Each structure stands twice: as C-alpha cells, then as structure tokens.
Amino acid sequence: MKIFSVEQIQNWDAFTINKEGILSINLMERAAVACFDWIVQSFDESYCFKIFCGKGNNGGDGLALARLLNSIKYQVSVFIPHNNKPGSPDFEENLKKLKKTSVHISVLQNENSFPSISEKDIIIDALFGTGLNKPVKGFYKEIIGYINANSNDTIAIDVPSGLYVDKSTITENEDVSIIKADYTLTFQNQKLAFLVAENEPYTGKVVFFDIELSKDYEASTPTPFEYIDDSMIKGIYQPRKNFVNKGNYGYASLLCGSYGMMGAAVLSSLACLRSGAGKLTSVVCEAGYGIMQTAVPEAMCMVSGEKHIGNFDDFQHFDVVGIGPGIGKFKSHVKLLENLFKSFKRPIVIDADALNILSENEELYSSIPVDTIITPHPKEFERLFGKSTSDFDTIDKAIETAKEFRIYIVLKGHHTLIATPDGKGYFNSTGNPGMATAGAGDVLTGIITGLLAQKYSPLQSCLLGVYLHGLAGDIAAEGLSQEALIAKDIVENLGNAFKEIQET
Numbered sequence: 061m062k063i064f065s066v067e068q069i070q071n072w073d074a075f076t077i078n079k080e081g082i083l084s085i086n087l088m089e090r091a092a093v094a095c096f097d098w099i100v101q102s103f104d105e106s107y108c109f110k111i112f113c114g115k116g117n118n119g120g121d122g123l124a125l126a127r128l129l130n131s132i133k134y135q136v137s138v139f140i141p142h143n144n145k146p147g148s149p150d151f152e153e154n155l156k157k158l159k160k161t162s163v164h165i166s167v168l169q170n171e172n173s174f175p176s177i178s179e180k181d182i183i184i185d186a187l188f189g190t191g192l193n194k195p196v197k198g199f200y201k202e203i204i205g206y207i208n209a210n211s212n213d214t215i216a217i218d219v220p221s222g223l224y225v226d227k228s229t230i231t232e233n234e235d236v237s238i239i240k241a242d243y244t245l246t247f248q249n250q251k252l253a254f255l256v257a258e259n260e261p262y263t264g265k266v267v268f269f270d271i272e273l274s275k276d277y278e279a280s281t282p283t284p285f286e287y288i289d290d291s292m293i294k295g296i297y298q299p300r301k302n303f304v305n306k307g308n309y310g311y312a313s314l315l316c317g318s319y320g321m322m323g324a325a326v327l328s329s330l331a332c333l334r335s336g337a338g339k340l341t342s343v344v345c346e347a348g349y350g351i352m353q354t355a356v357p358e359a360m361c362m363v364s365g366e367k368h369i370g371n372f373d374d375f376q377h378f379d380v381v382g383i384g385p386g387i388g389k390f391k392s393h394v395k396l397l398e399n400l401f402k403s404f405k406r407p408i409v410i411d412a413d414a415l416n417i418l419s420e421n422e423e424l425y426s427s428i429p430v431d432t433i434i435t436p437h438p439k440e441f442e443r444l445f446g447k448s449t450s451d452f453d454t455i456d457k458a459i460e461t462a463k464e465f466r467i468y469i470v471l472k473g474h475h476t477l478i479a480t481p482d483g484k485g486y487f488n489s490t491g492n493p494g495m496a497t498a499g500a501g502d503v504l505t506g507i508i509t510g511l512l513a514q515k516y517s518p519l520q521s522c523l524l525g526v527y528l529h530g531l532a533g534d535i536a537a538e539g540l541s542q543e544a545l546i547a548k549d550i551v552e553n554l555g556n557a558f559k560e561i562q563e564t
C-alpha cells in the first residue's frame with residue numbers, strides 16, 4: 061500500500077472527483093458515512109456526542125457526521141471555534157444542512173463558552189485534518205488543551221488535530237498542541253505520521269476506512285514510502301516446485317554465538333532452517349560446538365576459535381553469510397569482517413555485535429559490499445550513523461545512508477522500516493510489542509539469511525522476512541499473550557506464518 065504525502069492525498073481527492081464525475085461533497089459524505097457506521101457499531105444510544113469542527117473540510121466531515129448521528133436519535137451537539145473567515149464550500153454546505161436538524165450548534169467565542177463534558181459524552185475532533193498548515197496557537201490551542209484535559213473517549217476524524225501527516229510535528233515546536241485521541245478514524249491509506257513512535261501519544265487506535273478513492277491514481281503515482289501489506293507479500297512469496305532437492309534452496313551460513321551467548325546462535329540457526337534454506341552451516345566457537353550439534357541437529361557446524369569465533373575466512377562454499385547474533389565484541393572481529401567484505405561476493409546479512417564492531421570502525425563502512433543487508437535496532441542505528449532530531453529525521457537518515465552505501469537497512473521497531481539503495485522506505489504491518497524480547501532480532505537475522513539463500517532478492521528477503529517474522533510473532537502472541545512470548549515462539553510459529561501467506 062502506498063503512503064502518500066499531504067499534497068498527493070489532496071491530488072488523489074481531486075483526481076477521484078474528476079474521474080468519477082462526482083462532487084467533492086459526495087466524497088465528504090462517503091467519509092462521514094464510514095465514520096458513522098463505525099460509531100454506530102461501537103457506541104450505543106446512551107452516549108452523547110460533542111463534535112468540535114474547524115472551518116475546513118475536516119470540520120465539514122464533522123458536520124456531516126453530526127447530521128447522520130442525529131438522524132438515528134443520538135444526542136449530538138456541535139461546537140465551532142469563532143473565526144471571521146468563511147468555511148470551505150463543503151463546510152458551508154453541510155452547515156446549511158445541519159441547521160435544518162435539531163442539532164444544537166454553538167460558536168465558541170472564548171473559554172467561557174466551552175461546554176461542560178459529562179460521563180457519557182464522546183468527544184469528536186474535527187478541527188483540522190490533512191490541511192493543517194502551521195503550528196496550533198491561541199484559541200485553538202486552548203480548545204485542544206480543554207479536550208485533552210478530559211478523560212472521556214476522544215475520536216479524531218482523519219488525523220488528531222494539530223498533527224502533521226507527513227512530517228514531524230514534535231521538532232518544529234517544543235510546546236506542541238495536538239489532540240490526544242483514543243481512536244483515529246482515517247480515510248483510505250496508511251499515513252506516515254501513524255508509523256512513528258513519537259506520535260504514539262496522539263493517535264490512539266487507528267481505524268482505516270476505504271472511501272474508494274481512485275485505484276488508478278494509486279497505481280500510477282510514485283511515492284518513496286510503502287506499507288508492507290498482504291497483497292505485496294503475495295506478489296513476493298514463491299511456492300516450492302515439485303522436482304527439487306535441497307540444493308535448489310541454497311546453502312546458508314551463520315557466523316554466530318560465543319561462550320555464554322549460544323542461545324543467539326541456536327535461535328538464528330533454527331529460524332534460518334525454518335524459513336526454508338536448503339542447508340545451513342553454523343560457524344561457531346569450540347565452546348559452542350556441542351550446544352549447536354545438540355540443539356540444531358539439522359545444521360552442520362564449522363568451528364573457529366575457542367570461546368568466540370576467530371579469524372574465519374573459509375566463506376567460498378556458501379551462497380549467503382549472516383553474521384552477528386551472539387558473536388560478542390572482540391578486537392579480532394574487525395579482521396573477521398574485513399575477511400568477509402574482501403572475499404565474499406554474494407549477499408551478506410549483518411546484525412547485532414557485528415554492527416557494534418562496525419560502528420567502532422567507521423573506516424570499514426566504505427568496504428561493505430553493495431546490496432548487504434544490515435538489521436540494526438534504533439540504538440545500534442544511532443551508534444552507526446549518529447543521533448537524529450526526530451523519528452522523521454531517522455527515516456530520512458536511514459534512506460540517505462542506504463543510498464550512500466548502496467545497502468539495505470532494516471531498522472527494527474514497532475513498524476520496522478526497510479530503507480533501500482534506491483531511496484525507498486517500506487514499513488512493516490505485522491508484529492506486536494510482545495516481540496520486544498531477547499533473541500527476537502537473532503530470529504529475524506536467521507529468517508532473512510534463509511530467504512536470501514533461496515534466491516529471493518535482497519529487497520524481497522527484507523520485505524518477506526520482516527513480514528513473516530512479525531506474523532509469526534502475532535500468531536504466537538494470540539496463543540500465549542504478548543507478555544509470555546519468547547523468541548523461540550517466533551521460530552515455532554514460522555510454519556503457521558507461511559501457511560497464512562499461502563492461504564491469503
């Protein structure tokens with residue numbers, strides 16, 4: 061699914077109106093009906109709705125929604141902050157229609173005119189949507205403060221008012237004024253603002269409504285950002301052929317583990333095999349040999365070093381190398397990375413301690429082979445490429461870095477970001493907070509390594525890898541709870557995740 065900028069969202073609106081030969085107010089009605097249907101399903105008639113409307117089209121949505129709720133006898137009142145300018149044409153049209161109903165409409169002049177809010181009131185925020193064009197100040201700020209001070213459920217229409225959709229709101233103005241919604245009912249596609257941690261306090265649960273904006277526009281409009289959904293994954297996943305042997309699915313290797321950290325080696329190796337690699341050699345230190353052979357009998361083992369991997373350089377057998385899970389931070393690992401970068405000309409996945417070693421040896425950056433995949437979590441990313449001023453800055457930095465070094469960056473998080481050498485950013489749609497647990501990253505390294513071995517391209521391996529990893533985690537959490545989920549459960553549910561992809 062494409063993630064559009066504000067300008068593109070506005071163009072999409074206009075394109076649809078043109079193409080379908082409808083009026084913009086018809087589109088507004090579609091949006092309002094979608095919100096209305098959801099509200100009717102979610103709240104019974106004992107609730108009252110207090111709708112705060114700005115004078116743009118977001119406010120117009122609020123007015124249309126007020127009329128619809130009133131038509132089936134919900135108690136509704138509407139509040140419009142005083143503003144000398146006329147409203148947008150569709151706002152004015154909906155105001156005219158609303159004045160013919162029994163809905164009470166008040167113009168808010170100052171804070172003395174704020175309504176009292178009682179227990180059964182639901183607040184609907186239709187002050188500003190995608191048309192926000194400056195930081196919120198003055199009277200609007202007071203209104204937002206008043207709404208946020210109430211503990212009642214607040215439903216934001218399209219976007220919590222005060223939040224920019226495609227750039228950071230937080231950095232521009234320290235003292236921000238943004239609605240803290242419990243629900244955001246948004247139209248059509250995913251929005252960049254909903255994918256970053258810095259906006260978590262504002263969006264609440266985000267619910268998407270398909271208001272049938274033109275599919276042609278979506279297909280033909282390029283955008284740097286996409287949301288990884290099941291239709292994208294369906295296009296990537298390749299079912300197995302019948303006449304095959306293990307040679308067809310590649311020879312993976314993982315350089316993993318050290319004394320006291322063999323769990324990371326076991327988890328990444330199991331995940332690599334479970335994601336379908338034909339065969340796997342795990343390169344481990346002597347101290348870990350017995351553990352690997354016992355815990356992962358399906359993997360072959362090569363030994364290098366005593367308590368941690370030594371100067372291994374025998375890479376030529378493998379189709380792909382994954383390096384990092386549990387290897388520890390040892391001086392000799394600098395040489396290990398140098399060996400790898402110099403002698404191995406096929407895909408590489410770099411994770412965990414291997415990234416920490418890299419970050420302390422910046423002179424190695426320029427020798428990272430093209431198309432390498434690195435899988436940092438935010439702290440590792442910061443150690444590698446420096447601090448960011450906001451989550452949006454991190455996104456830009458990841459994309460610029462991926463372009464500069466011609467690598468893929470899998471930046472792990474609630475919506476893992478894949479930044480690509482051609483300047484695109486893909487956000488993952490699967491996964492849950494239960495996966496913030498030791499070893500989950502090692503599992504992801506194993507999965508991506510296993511997919512690369514099977515000749516999925518680096519981009520496909522990243523996309524399918526993060527999606528499968530998150531989906532396996534979601535299936536595991538469903539059975540176990542997020543709290544009880546451990547990394548092994550992600551591995552154990554990879555099969556179920558594959559089955560779900562095959563069925564969709």
Ligand SMILES: NC(=O)C1=CN([C@@H]2O[C@H](COP(=O)(O)OP(=O)(O)OC[C@H]3O[C@@H](n4cnc5c(N)ncnc54)[C@H](OP(=O)(O)O)[C@@H]3O)[C@@H](O)[C@H]2O)[C@@H](O)CC1
Binds near residue numbers: 114115117
């Ligand atoms: N796209 C779609 O497909 C569909 C979109 N739809 C809906 O349209 C919404 C977008 O509507 P929109 O473009 O009219 O802008 P909107 O968010 O109402 O804001 C503009 C108003 O706010 C004002 N204003 C702005 N910032 C301000 C500030 N800081 N402080 C004070 N004032 C400020 C600005 O005033 P100005 O600054 O220009 O004087 C103007 O009056 C979208 O979110 C969705 O809900 C659906 O109806 C149908 C399908």
Ligand SMILES: [K+]
Binds near residue numbers: 118185187189216
């Ligand atoms: K809003």
